[in-house]
Amino acid sequence: MIKKLKVAIFGGSFNPPHLAHHLIAQKALKELDIDLLIILPAYQNPLKSTSPISSELRLDWCRKIFDDKKMLISSYEIDNKIHYTHKSIEHFSKIYEIKYLIIGSDNLKDLPKWHNFELINDTITWIVFTRNDTLVDTSLLKRYKVIKFDLPISSTEIRQSGDLEYIDSKIKHSVKNILEGK
Secondary structure, three states: OOOOOEEEEEEEOOOOOOHHHHHHHHHHHHHOOOOEEEEEEOOOOOOOOOOOOOHHHHHHHHHHHOOOOOEEEOOHHHHOOOOOHHHHHHHHHOOOEEEEEEEEHHHHHHHHHOOOHHHHHHHOEEEEEOOOOOOOOOOOOOOEEEEOOOOOOOHHHHHHHOOOOOOOOOOHHHHHHHHOOO
16 A cells, blocks of 8 residues: 655635745744645635635746745645635545644634534644734644744735735736736
8 A cells, every 4th residue: 555645735815925824834844744735725715705816826826936846736726616625635635644734823713614614623633823913722623733923924914005025026026916906
């Protein structure tokens, strides 16, 4: 029997991807016992309104900035119009040993709203990256590890302010054009 690669999934809207996303990915590779990190841009987060930035463009941006050989940028959710994390876990479990699911601590409050949360919670170990001063209440999680990471950057703030300081130079011009409506 062939042994499956151990992986962590780092999903998100990446709307746009920024320095904190990149640093979280690097820290995950360094601190977790994994062979591969799957970067999984969401087709559409069911808990958020639609985005003016297409999923295909967000995927392209991720492919440009996450350039480590131990990272796989997957188009699975976008190609298949998948809305739910548990579907992606089911898919990737056929190929890999899914050990971890990486989230920001700001997502903890919404976990009970996730489709099939209990199934996900029974299946993986949560890796929770702290975000600013967000309260880290892990009481719902069966298995987890909290990693302190306080870089005050969010995609929402970047979209609202237009401040591109934390956007990788490889995509900065494209992000600027989108934010300016060009």
